[in-house]
Amino acid sequence: MTERPATTQRNQPVTVTVTGAGGQIGYALLFRAAAGAMFGSHTPVRLRLLEIPAGVRAAHGVALELDDCAFPLLASVDVFDEADRAFDGTDVAVLVGARPRTAGMERKDLLAANAGIFGPQGRAINDNAGDDVRIVVVGNPANTNALIASAHAPDIPVDRFTALTRLDHNRALAQLSHRFGVDTGHITRMAIWGNHSNTQFPDVSNVAVKGSPLAGSQLDRAWLRDEFIPKVADRGAEIIAVRGASSAASAANAIIDHVHDWFKGTPAGDWTSAAVMSRGEYGTPAGVFCSFPVTASGGAWHIVPDLKMSDEARSRLAISTDELLAERAAVAELGLLPVHHV
Numbered sequence: 001m002t003e004r005p006a007t008t009q010r011n012q013p014v015t016v017t018v019t020g021a022g023g024q025i026g027y028a029l030l031f032r033a034a035a036g037a038m039f040g041s042h043t044p045v046r047l048r049l050l051e052i053p054a055g056v057r058a059a060h061g062v063a064l065e066l067d068d069c070a071f072p073l074l075a076s077v078d079v080f081d082e083a084d085r086a087f088d089g090t091d092v093a094v095l096v097g098a099r100p101r102t103a104g105m106e107r108k109d110l111l112a113a114n115a116g117i118f119g120p121q122g123r124a125i126n127d128n129a130g131d132d133v134r135i136v137v138v139g140n141p142a143n144t145n146a147l148i149a150s151a152h153a154p155d156i157p158v159d160r161f162t163a164l165t166r167l168d169h170n171r172a173l174a175q176l177s178h179r180f181g182v183d184t185g186h187i188t189r190m191a192i193w194g195n196h197s198n199t200q201f202p203d204v205s206n207v208a209v210k211g212s213p214l215a216g217s218q219l220d221r222a223w224l225r226d227e228f229i230p231k232v233a234d235r236g237a238e239i240i241a242v243r244g245a246s247s248a249a250s251a252a253n254a255i256i257d258h259v260h261d262w263f264k265g266t267p268a269g270d271w272t273s274a275a276v277m278s279r280g281e282y283g284t285p286a287g288v289f290c291s292f293p294v295t296a297s298g299g300a301w302h303i304v305p306d307l308k309m310s311d312e313a314r315s316r317l318a319i320s321t322d323e324l325l326a327e328r329a330a331v332a333e334l335g336l337l338p339v340h341h342v
Protein backbone atom coordinates (compact mmCIF):
# COMPACT_ATOMS: atom_id res chain seq x y z
CA MET A 1 0.00 0.00 0.00
CA THR A 2 1.30 3.45 -0.93
CA GLU A 3 1.64 5.76 2.03
CA ARG A 4 0.36 9.30 1.74
CA PRO A 5 3.23 11.84 1.67
CA ALA A 6 3.81 13.28 5.15
CA THR A 7 3.18 16.77 3.77
CA THR A 8 -0.43 16.01 2.79
CA GLN A 9 -2.37 18.59 4.65
CA ARG A 10 -6.00 18.00 5.61
CA ASN A 11 -8.49 20.68 6.42
CA GLN A 12 -11.46 20.25 8.75
CA PRO A 13 -14.27 18.27 7.09
CA VAL A 14 -17.15 20.24 5.59
CA THR A 15 -20.65 18.90 6.21
CA VAL A 16 -22.93 19.04 3.17
CA THR A 17 -26.64 18.20 3.30
CA VAL A 18 -28.27 17.37 -0.02
CA THR A 19 -32.06 17.12 -0.19
CA GLY A 20 -33.66 14.98 -2.87
CA ALA A 21 -30.52 12.87 -2.69
CA GLY A 22 -32.20 9.83 -4.22
CA GLY A 23 -33.18 11.72 -7.39
CA GLN A 24 -31.53 12.46 -10.70
CA ILE A 25 -29.52 15.52 -9.69
CA GLY A 26 -28.51 13.85 -6.44
CA TYR A 27 -27.06 10.93 -8.38
CA ALA A 28 -25.00 13.24 -10.59
CA LEU A 29 -23.93 15.47 -7.71
CA LEU A 30 -22.98 13.33 -4.76
CA PHE A 31 -20.11 11.40 -6.33
CA ARG A 32 -18.37 14.55 -7.49
CA ALA A 33 -18.88 16.19 -4.11
CA ALA A 34 -17.41 13.11 -2.44
CA ALA A 35 -14.44 13.21 -4.82
CA GLY A 36 -13.53 16.72 -3.66
CA ALA A 37 -14.91 18.85 -6.50
CA MET A 38 -16.56 21.38 -4.18
CA PHE A 39 -13.80 22.25 -1.73
CA GLY A 40 -10.64 20.84 -3.27
CA SER A 41 -8.40 17.89 -2.63
CA HIS A 42 -7.46 18.75 0.96
CA THR A 43 -10.94 19.02 2.43
CA PRO A 44 -12.86 15.92 3.56
CA VAL A 45 -16.63 15.97 3.12
CA ARG A 46 -19.36 14.59 5.35
CA LEU A 47 -22.50 13.92 3.32
CA ARG A 48 -25.99 14.01 4.82
CA LEU A 49 -28.69 12.83 2.44
CA LEU A 50 -32.30 13.89 2.99
CA GLU A 51 -35.22 12.21 1.26
CA ILE A 52 -38.93 11.78 1.76
CA PRO A 53 -39.87 8.29 2.98
CA ALA A 54 -40.63 7.15 -0.60
CA GLY A 55 -37.13 8.15 -1.69
CA VAL A 56 -35.12 6.90 1.28
CA ARG A 57 -34.40 3.49 -0.20
CA ALA A 58 -32.95 5.04 -3.34
CA ALA A 59 -30.82 7.36 -1.17
CA HIS A 60 -29.55 4.33 0.77
CA GLY A 61 -28.58 2.79 -2.56
CA VAL A 62 -26.60 5.91 -3.44
CA ALA A 63 -24.90 5.72 -0.04
CA LEU A 64 -23.87 2.11 -0.74
CA GLU A 65 -22.35 3.15 -4.06
CA LEU A 66 -20.56 6.10 -2.48
CA ASP A 67 -19.05 3.64 -0.05
CA ASP A 68 -17.92 1.43 -2.92
CA CYS A 69 -16.01 4.29 -4.53
CA ALA A 70 -13.61 4.38 -1.54
CA PHE A 71 -13.21 8.14 -1.93
CA PRO A 72 -10.34 9.20 0.35
CA LEU A 73 -12.09 12.52 1.10
CA LEU A 74 -15.46 11.07 2.02
CA ALA A 75 -15.54 11.19 5.82
CA SER A 76 -19.12 9.90 6.26
CA VAL A 77 -22.50 9.38 4.55
CA ASP A 78 -25.79 9.37 6.44
CA VAL A 79 -29.34 9.09 5.15
CA PHE A 80 -32.33 10.82 6.78
CA ASP A 81 -36.04 11.25 6.22
CA GLU A 82 -36.32 14.03 8.78
CA ALA A 83 -35.12 17.55 8.01
CA ASP A 84 -34.11 18.52 11.57
CA ARG A 85 -31.64 15.66 11.72
CA ALA A 86 -30.42 16.00 8.15
CA PHE A 87 -29.45 19.65 8.68
CA ASP A 88 -27.86 19.09 12.10
CA GLY A 89 -24.53 20.93 12.08
CA THR A 90 -24.53 21.36 8.32
CA ASP A 91 -22.18 23.85 6.64
CA VAL A 92 -23.67 23.70 3.14
CA ALA A 93 -27.32 22.92 2.40
CA VAL A 94 -28.11 22.04 -1.20
CA LEU A 95 -31.89 22.09 -1.57
CA VAL A 96 -32.62 19.95 -4.61
CA GLY A 97 -35.56 17.85 -3.39
CA ALA A 98 -38.66 18.89 -5.29
CA ARG A 99 -40.69 17.71 -8.22
CA PRO A 100 -39.12 18.47 -11.62
CA ARG A 101 -41.26 19.77 -14.46
CA THR A 102 -42.22 17.61 -17.39
CA ALA A 103 -42.92 18.47 -21.02
CA GLY A 104 -45.33 21.37 -21.46
CA MET A 105 -44.91 22.82 -17.96
CA GLU A 106 -43.30 26.16 -17.15
CA ARG A 107 -41.23 26.39 -14.01
CA LYS A 108 -43.83 28.56 -12.35
CA ASP A 109 -46.30 25.66 -12.73
CA LEU A 110 -44.29 23.95 -10.01
CA LEU A 111 -44.95 26.71 -7.55
CA ALA A 112 -47.92 25.16 -5.78
CA ALA A 113 -46.43 21.64 -5.94
CA ASN A 114 -43.03 22.53 -4.52
CA ALA A 115 -43.27 25.72 -2.50
CA GLY A 116 -44.60 23.89 0.57
CA ILE A 117 -41.31 22.03 0.91
CA PHE A 118 -39.11 25.05 1.49
CA GLY A 119 -40.71 26.69 4.54
CA PRO A 120 -40.24 23.65 6.79
CA GLN A 121 -36.72 23.11 5.42
CA GLY A 122 -35.84 26.77 6.01
CA ARG A 123 -37.02 26.38 9.60
CA ALA A 124 -35.07 23.15 10.06
CA ILE A 125 -31.91 24.84 8.75
CA ASN A 126 -32.53 27.79 11.05
CA ASP A 127 -32.83 25.54 14.09
CA ASN A 128 -30.14 22.96 13.38
CA ALA A 129 -27.48 24.02 10.89
CA GLY A 130 -23.96 25.18 11.69
CA ASP A 131 -23.43 28.89 12.46
CA ASP A 132 -21.80 29.57 9.09
CA VAL A 133 -24.25 27.61 6.99
CA ARG A 134 -24.60 28.50 3.32
CA ILE A 135 -27.64 27.46 1.33
CA VAL A 136 -28.19 27.00 -2.39
CA VAL A 137 -31.73 26.36 -3.61
CA VAL A 138 -32.04 24.30 -6.78
CA GLY A 139 -35.60 22.90 -6.70
CA ASN A 140 -37.87 24.96 -8.92
CA PRO A 141 -39.05 27.66 -8.99
CA ALA A 142 -35.65 28.15 -7.39
CA ASN A 143 -35.65 31.92 -6.77
CA THR A 144 -39.00 31.93 -5.02
CA ASN A 145 -38.23 28.76 -3.09
CA ALA A 146 -35.10 30.51 -1.80
CA LEU A 147 -37.29 33.39 -0.67
CA ILE A 148 -39.60 31.00 1.19
CA ALA A 149 -36.71 29.15 2.85
CA SER A 150 -34.96 32.35 3.94
CA ALA A 151 -38.22 33.82 5.24
CA HIS A 152 -38.51 30.83 7.57
CA ALA A 153 -34.94 31.18 8.84
CA PRO A 154 -34.95 34.47 10.76
CA ASP A 155 -31.68 33.73 12.59
CA ILE A 156 -29.67 33.18 9.41
CA PRO A 157 -28.42 36.23 7.51
CA VAL A 158 -30.31 36.39 4.23
CA ASP A 159 -27.02 36.68 2.33
CA ARG A 160 -26.32 33.03 3.15
CA PHE A 161 -29.24 32.02 0.91
CA THR A 162 -28.85 31.79 -2.85
CA ALA A 163 -30.71 30.27 -5.77
CA LEU A 164 -28.87 28.53 -8.58
CA THR A 165 -28.53 30.39 -11.89
CA ARG A 166 -25.06 29.04 -12.60
CA LEU A 167 -26.53 26.52 -15.03
CA ASP A 168 -27.92 29.39 -17.12
CA HIS A 169 -24.54 31.12 -16.91
CA ASN A 170 -22.72 27.99 -18.08
CA ARG A 171 -25.24 27.46 -20.89
CA ALA A 172 -24.54 30.99 -22.09
CA LEU A 173 -20.77 30.42 -21.98
CA ALA A 174 -21.18 27.27 -24.07
CA GLN A 175 -23.27 29.07 -26.71
CA LEU A 176 -20.74 31.90 -26.92
CA SER A 177 -17.92 29.39 -27.18
CA HIS A 178 -19.63 27.76 -30.20
CA ARG A 179 -20.33 31.12 -31.80
CA PHE A 180 -16.84 32.56 -31.41
CA GLY A 181 -14.83 29.35 -31.73
CA VAL A 182 -12.97 29.73 -28.43
CA ASP A 183 -12.88 27.62 -25.29
CA THR A 184 -15.35 28.63 -22.59
CA GLY A 185 -12.34 29.50 -20.42
CA HIS A 186 -11.60 32.43 -22.73
CA ILE A 187 -15.03 34.00 -22.22
CA THR A 188 -15.44 36.28 -19.22
CA ARG A 189 -17.99 38.69 -17.75
CA MET A 190 -21.14 36.93 -18.89
CA ALA A 191 -24.17 37.84 -16.77
CA ILE A 192 -27.55 36.25 -16.10
CA TRP A 193 -30.10 38.69 -14.68
CA GLY A 194 -33.49 37.97 -13.14
CA ASN A 195 -35.37 34.73 -12.62
CA HIS A 196 -34.22 31.16 -13.32
CA SER A 197 -36.98 30.87 -15.92
CA ASN A 198 -37.46 31.74 -19.55
CA THR A 199 -37.88 35.43 -18.63
CA GLN A 200 -34.22 35.57 -17.55
CA PHE A 201 -31.92 38.01 -19.34
CA PRO A 202 -28.64 36.47 -20.51
CA ASP A 203 -26.58 39.64 -21.04
CA VAL A 204 -23.45 39.74 -23.19
CA SER A 205 -22.93 43.49 -23.05
CA ASN A 206 -19.85 43.19 -20.82
CA VAL A 207 -18.53 39.92 -22.23
CA ALA A 208 -14.88 39.75 -23.17
CA VAL A 209 -13.37 37.08 -25.41
CA LYS A 210 -9.69 36.50 -24.66
CA GLY A 211 -9.79 39.74 -22.67
CA SER A 212 -11.23 41.91 -25.47
CA PRO A 213 -14.79 43.26 -25.29
CA LEU A 214 -17.20 42.03 -27.95
CA ALA A 215 -17.23 44.38 -30.89
CA GLY A 216 -18.52 44.77 -34.46
CA SER A 217 -20.07 41.66 -35.96
CA GLN A 218 -19.69 39.80 -32.64
CA LEU A 219 -22.51 41.98 -31.37
CA ASP A 220 -24.98 40.84 -34.03
CA ARG A 221 -28.19 42.07 -32.46
CA ALA A 222 -30.49 39.81 -34.49
CA TRP A 223 -28.49 36.74 -33.42
CA LEU A 224 -28.57 37.84 -29.81
CA ARG A 225 -32.31 38.54 -29.83
CA ASP A 226 -33.54 35.66 -31.99
CA GLU A 227 -31.08 32.88 -31.23
CA PHE A 228 -28.76 33.36 -28.26
CA ILE A 229 -31.18 34.71 -25.65
CA PRO A 230 -34.01 32.22 -26.39
CA LYS A 231 -31.54 29.34 -26.66
CA VAL A 232 -30.20 30.01 -23.17
CA ALA A 233 -33.54 30.94 -21.61
CA ASP A 234 -35.40 27.94 -23.03
CA ARG A 235 -32.61 25.40 -22.69
CA GLY A 236 -34.27 23.65 -19.76
CA ALA A 237 -37.34 22.93 -21.92
CA GLU A 238 -35.13 21.80 -24.81
CA ILE A 239 -33.39 19.29 -22.52
CA ILE A 240 -36.75 17.95 -21.33
CA ALA A 241 -37.94 17.59 -24.93
CA VAL A 242 -34.78 15.86 -26.15
CA ARG A 243 -33.70 13.86 -23.09
CA GLY A 244 -37.18 13.10 -21.82
CA ALA A 245 -36.27 14.33 -18.33
CA SER A 246 -35.07 17.61 -16.89
CA SER A 247 -31.38 18.40 -16.84
CA ALA A 248 -29.54 16.60 -14.11
CA ALA A 249 -25.80 16.22 -14.79
CA SER A 250 -25.45 19.80 -16.02
CA ALA A 251 -27.45 21.01 -13.01
CA ALA A 252 -25.18 19.03 -10.68
CA ASN A 253 -22.13 20.48 -12.41
CA ALA A 254 -23.50 23.99 -11.91
CA ILE A 255 -24.11 23.29 -8.20
CA ILE A 256 -20.48 22.20 -7.86
CA ASP A 257 -19.30 25.38 -9.62
CA HIS A 258 -21.52 27.57 -7.45
CA VAL A 259 -20.42 26.06 -4.13
CA HIS A 260 -16.79 25.90 -5.24
CA ASP A 261 -16.70 29.61 -6.11
CA TRP A 262 -18.59 30.59 -2.96
CA PHE A 263 -15.87 28.94 -0.86
CA LYS A 264 -12.82 29.48 -3.04
CA GLY A 265 -13.67 32.82 -4.70
CA THR A 266 -14.19 33.82 -8.32
CA PRO A 267 -11.11 34.40 -10.51
CA ALA A 268 -9.66 37.92 -10.66
CA GLY A 269 -11.09 39.93 -13.55
CA ASP A 270 -14.15 37.75 -13.97
CA TRP A 271 -17.49 37.20 -12.34
CA THR A 272 -20.28 34.63 -12.42
CA SER A 273 -24.05 34.66 -11.88
CA ALA A 274 -26.11 33.72 -8.83
CA ALA A 275 -29.51 34.67 -7.49
CA VAL A 276 -29.18 36.60 -4.24
CA MET A 277 -31.58 38.73 -2.23
CA SER A 278 -32.14 42.04 -3.99
CA ARG A 279 -31.82 45.23 -2.01
CA GLY A 280 -32.83 47.25 -5.05
CA GLU A 281 -29.57 47.01 -7.00
CA TYR A 282 -29.88 48.01 -10.67
CA GLY A 283 -33.48 49.09 -10.13
CA THR A 284 -34.66 45.60 -9.15
CA PRO A 285 -37.40 45.28 -6.54
CA ALA A 286 -36.00 44.69 -3.05
CA GLY A 287 -37.10 41.47 -1.36
CA VAL A 288 -36.88 38.93 -4.18
CA PHE A 289 -34.05 36.55 -5.07
CA CYS A 290 -32.77 37.89 -8.35
CA SER A 291 -29.85 36.71 -10.47
CA PHE A 292 -27.04 39.24 -10.79
CA PRO A 293 -23.47 39.21 -11.98
CA VAL A 294 -21.56 38.42 -8.79
CA THR A 295 -18.06 37.88 -7.50
CA ALA A 296 -17.25 35.75 -4.49
CA SER A 297 -14.57 36.45 -1.92
CA GLY A 298 -14.19 35.71 1.76
CA GLY A 299 -17.10 33.27 1.57
CA ALA A 300 -19.56 35.97 0.46
CA TRP A 301 -21.18 36.99 -2.83
CA HIS A 302 -20.91 40.59 -3.98
CA ILE A 303 -23.08 42.02 -6.72
CA VAL A 304 -20.82 43.58 -9.37
CA PRO A 305 -21.42 47.32 -9.02
CA ASP A 306 -21.71 50.14 -11.56
CA LEU A 307 -22.29 48.22 -14.79
CA LYS A 308 -23.87 50.29 -17.54
CA MET A 309 -27.25 48.96 -18.66
CA SER A 310 -29.04 49.96 -21.83
CA ASP A 311 -32.75 50.77 -21.82
CA GLU A 312 -33.38 47.44 -23.54
CA ALA A 313 -31.43 45.57 -20.86
CA ARG A 314 -33.38 47.35 -18.12
CA SER A 315 -36.68 46.51 -19.72
CA ARG A 316 -35.70 42.85 -20.16
CA LEU A 317 -34.68 42.70 -16.51
CA ALA A 318 -37.95 44.36 -15.47
CA ILE A 319 -39.94 41.62 -17.25
CA SER A 320 -38.11 39.00 -15.22
CA THR A 321 -38.37 40.82 -11.90
CA ASP A 322 -42.10 41.37 -12.54
CA GLU A 323 -42.35 37.59 -12.76
CA LEU A 324 -40.47 37.28 -9.46
CA LEU A 325 -42.91 39.72 -7.85
CA ALA A 326 -45.84 37.72 -9.24
CA GLU A 327 -44.36 34.49 -7.84
CA ARG A 328 -43.85 36.18 -4.47
CA ALA A 329 -47.49 37.34 -4.50
CA ALA A 330 -48.66 33.84 -5.43
CA VAL A 331 -46.82 32.13 -2.58
CA ALA A 332 -47.98 34.83 -0.18
CA GLU A 333 -51.52 34.07 -1.33
CA LEU A 334 -50.89 30.39 -0.61
CA GLY A 335 -49.90 31.39 2.95
CA LEU A 336 -46.29 30.27 2.42
CA LEU A 337 -44.60 33.50 3.49
CA PRO A 338 -44.61 34.94 6.99
CA VAL A 339 -46.80 38.06 7.08
CA HIS A 340 -43.90 40.55 7.33
CA HIS A 341 -42.47 39.25 4.03
CA VAL A 342 -45.63 39.86 2.04
Ligand SMILES: NC(=O)C1=CN([C@@H]2O[C@H](COP(=O)(O)OP(=O)(O)OC[C@H]3O[C@@H](n4cnc5c(N)ncnc54)[C@H](O)[C@@H]3O)[C@@H](O)[C@H]2O)C=CC1
Nearest residue numbers: 020022023024025051052055097098099100138139140251
Ligand atom coordinates in the same frame (compact mmCIF):
# COMPACT_ATOMS: atom_id res chain seq x y z
N1 LIG B 1 -32.06 25.62 -10.60
C1 LIG B 1 -31.68 24.84 -11.60
O1 LIG B 1 -30.79 25.21 -12.37
C2 LIG B 1 -32.30 23.52 -11.84
C3 LIG B 1 -33.31 23.05 -11.04
N2 LIG B 1 -33.87 21.81 -11.23
C4 LIG B 1 -34.91 21.40 -10.29
O2 LIG B 1 -34.34 20.51 -9.33
C5 LIG B 1 -35.37 19.72 -8.76
C6 LIG B 1 -34.95 18.25 -8.66
O3 LIG B 1 -34.73 17.72 -9.95
P1 LIG B 1 -34.37 16.16 -10.15
O4 LIG B 1 -33.29 15.73 -9.24
O5 LIG B 1 -34.19 15.96 -11.61
O6 LIG B 1 -35.75 15.49 -9.71
P2 LIG B 1 -36.03 13.97 -9.24
O7 LIG B 1 -37.50 13.79 -9.25
O8 LIG B 1 -35.16 13.02 -9.99
O9 LIG B 1 -35.50 13.99 -7.73
C7 LIG B 1 -36.09 14.78 -6.77
C8 LIG B 1 -35.99 14.02 -5.48
O10 LIG B 1 -36.45 14.89 -4.46
C9 LIG B 1 -37.11 14.08 -3.50
N3 LIG B 1 -37.95 14.96 -2.69
C10 LIG B 1 -39.19 15.44 -2.96
N4 LIG B 1 -39.62 16.18 -1.94
C11 LIG B 1 -38.66 16.18 -1.01
C12 LIG B 1 -38.53 16.76 0.27
N5 LIG B 1 -39.52 17.48 0.81
N6 LIG B 1 -37.39 16.54 0.97
C13 LIG B 1 -36.41 15.81 0.44
N7 LIG B 1 -36.47 15.22 -0.76
C14 LIG B 1 -37.58 15.41 -1.48
C15 LIG B 1 -37.86 13.06 -4.34
O11 LIG B 1 -38.20 11.90 -3.57
C16 LIG B 1 -36.84 12.76 -5.43
O12 LIG B 1 -36.03 11.65 -5.11
C17 LIG B 1 -36.62 19.96 -9.63
O13 LIG B 1 -37.45 20.91 -8.98
C18 LIG B 1 -36.04 20.57 -10.89
O14 LIG B 1 -36.97 21.37 -11.56
C19 LIG B 1 -33.44 21.00 -12.23
C20 LIG B 1 -32.42 21.41 -13.07
C21 LIG B 1 -31.81 22.71 -12.96
Ligand SMILES: O=C([O-])CC(=O)C(=O)O
Nearest residue numbers: 101140235236237246247
Ligand atom coordinates in the same frame (compact mmCIF):
# COMPACT_ATOMS: atom_id res chain seq x y z
O1 LIG C 1 -36.09 23.56 -16.93
C1 LIG C 1 -36.31 22.80 -15.97
O2 LIG C 1 -37.42 22.43 -15.60
C2 LIG C 1 -35.12 22.33 -15.19
C3 LIG C 1 -34.26 23.51 -15.02
O3 LIG C 1 -34.46 24.33 -14.17
C4 LIG C 1 -33.25 23.76 -16.05
O4 LIG C 1 -32.88 22.84 -16.80
O5 LIG C 1 -32.79 24.90 -16.12
